[in-house]
Amino acid sequence: MAELVVDLKEQSYPLKIRKGLLNDVGLEITRFYHGKKVAIITDQTVARYYEKQVKEGLLKEGYEVVVIALPPGEESKSLNQLPFLYKALIDFGLTRSDLIVALGGGVVGDVGGFSAATFLRGIPFVQIPTTLLAQVDSSIGGKVAVDLPEGKNLVGSFYHPVLVLIDPLVLETLSDRFFYDGMAEVIKYACILDVDFFAFLKTLKTRAEMTKQIEQIIYTCCSLKKAIVESDERDTAERMLLNFGHTLGHALETFYAYKKYTHGEAVAIGMYQITLLAEEKGLSAIGTAETIKSLLIQYHLPYTLEHKDYAAVLEYVALDKKNINGVLKVVLLKTIGKSYLEETTATFFVN
Numbered sequence: 001m002a003e004l005v006v007d008l009k010e011q012s013y014p015l016k017i018r019k020g021l022l023n024d025v026g027l028e029i030t031r032f033y034h035g036k037k038v039a040i041i042t043d044q045t046v047a048r049y050y051e052k053q054v055k056e057g058l059l060k061e062g063y064e065v066v067v068i069a070l071p072p073g074e075e076s077k078s079l080n081q082l083p084f085l086y087k088a089l090i091d092f093g094l095t096r097s098d099l100i101v102a103l104g105g106g107v108v109g110d111v112g113g114f115s116a117a118t119f120l121r122g123i124p125f126v127q128i129p130t131t132l133l134a135q136v137d138s139s140i141g142g143k144v145a146v147d148l149p150e151g152k153n154l155v156g157s158f159y160h161p162v163l164v165l166i167d168p169l170v171l172e173t174l175s176d177r178f179f180y181d182g183m184a185e186v187i188k189y190a191c192i193l194d195v196d197f198f199a200f201l202k203t204l205k206t207r208a209e210m211t212k213q214i215e216q217i218i219y220t221c222c223s224l225k226k227a228i229v230e231s232d233e234r235d236t237a238e239r240m241l242l243n244f245g246h247t248l249g250h251a252l253e254t255f256y257a258y259k260k261y262t263h264g265e266a267v268a269i270g271m272y273q274i275t276l277l278a279e280e281k282g283l284s285a286i287g288t289a290e291t292i293k294s295l296l297i298q299y300h301l302p303y304t305l306e307h308k309d310y311a312a313v314l315e316y317v318a319l320d321k322k323n324i325n326g327v328l329k330v331v332l333l334k335t336i337g338k339s340y341l342e343e344t345t346a347t348f349f350v351n
């Protein structure tokens with residue numbers, strides 16, 4: 001078992017990574033939680049695969065358990081789901097001394113975490129991420145949110161889990177599309193922070209080869225994110241680097257109403273396109289975009305943007321959380337592994 005602690009003083013929490021950990025969820029939870037009730041928030045697809053295993057583990061330890069399953073997909077990361085979630089928690093009689101478990105991908109983690117942050121002004125919650133993206137990124141760092149039609153994550157909070165349990169074996173049931181979607185955030189870490197990690201990713205050619213190294217990949221990403229979150233929990237400085245590719249990525253997701261690209265795919269396009277623009281403006285070393293592009297191709301990720309979409313996308317860039325009074329902070333690379341924040345305006349994206 002690999003274990004990390006996200007050290008945030010009284011809000012610190014352990015992050016455990018082990019194949020087969022899903023079998024021990026009940027035991028892991030008894031180590032710190034001595035209350036009665038556990039509400040599992042999940043989606044219907046994840047429930048089909050993993051509800052039984054997790055629920056039985058908790059029942060065995062004597063907890064009362066309810067499972068609340070949302071429809072799968074980004075559409076569930078919405079204000080519209082909250083009345084349903086809150087009602088289910090009320091009907092179950094959940095109190096502040098009970099526990100919520102978010103079992104699923106980034107959507108379940110974000111909306112489940114947001115309901116945990118807001119229901120009764122805060123219920124402790126455990127993250128059990130089941131997509132690669134959630135295991136390397138969204139389950140760590142306490143960003144919980146829902147989307148608005150105007151943009152991604154526009155209503156949210158910082159609310160940390162009390163525990164993160166990562167079982168890489170659950171990735172076996174993940175589709176290729178969502179496996180590579182998660183790899184986009186993995187590539188992001190390598191681009192912004194770690195050229196050696198980038199070189200290592202280049203050596204892995206197939207999903208089977210990547211899966212052999214998956215514990216190492218998850219551990220590396222979690223360690224990199226842990227360090228950033230510890231140094232800038234509230235996203236006012238260094239943490240913004242984790243937004244590499246996201247200014248354009250979030251705009252693309254919103255513009256296409258979450259129907260064309262997954263989050264990781266949109267971020268992949270965003271990383272390549274912003275680096276291309278930065279090179280043209282002399283802000284990134286020549287060749288950086290091409291290096292990113294070949295890794296994206298290797299990981300079956302998109303990188304092109306249709307020119308006709310630019311104007312519409314710009315509308316949404318204006319709503320980016322890093323856009324303050326018209327000054328937009330974008331994340332750029334000097335070279336692979338070296339990132340920085342550049343102050344600019346939305347016109348940066350007009351080529």
Ligand SMILES: NC(=O)c1ccc[n+]([C@@H]2O[C@H](COP(=O)([O-])OP(=O)(O)OC[C@H]3O[C@@H](n4cnc5c(N)ncnc54)[C@H](O)[C@@H]3O)[C@@H](O)[C@H]2O)c1
Nearest residue numbers: 045072073105106107130131133137138143170173174263
């Ligand atoms: N909070 C953060 O720091 C943070 C970081 C990165 C991304 N995000 C957010 O995460 C969301 C994307 O997360 P995601 O890519 O995990 O999407 P997701 O939660 O929609 O999961 C993708 C699909 O995989 C299915 N699935 C999940 N686990 C499975 C498994 N083990 N086997 C088979 N199918 C499984 C789901 O049902 C869903 O259909 C976006 O909303 C993004 O904004 C948040």
Ligand SMILES: O=C(O)C(=O)C[C@@H](O)[C@H](O)[C@H](O)COP(=O)(O)O
Nearest residue numbers: 137141143152153239242243246321
């Ligand atoms: O944890 C962070 O900080 C990140 O930026 C991680 C991103 O991968 C993630 O998509 C995050 O939800 C984006 O946050 P936002 O503040 O730009 O909505």
Ligand SMILES: [Zn+2]
Nearest residue numbers: 185246263267
């Ligand atoms: Zn992201």
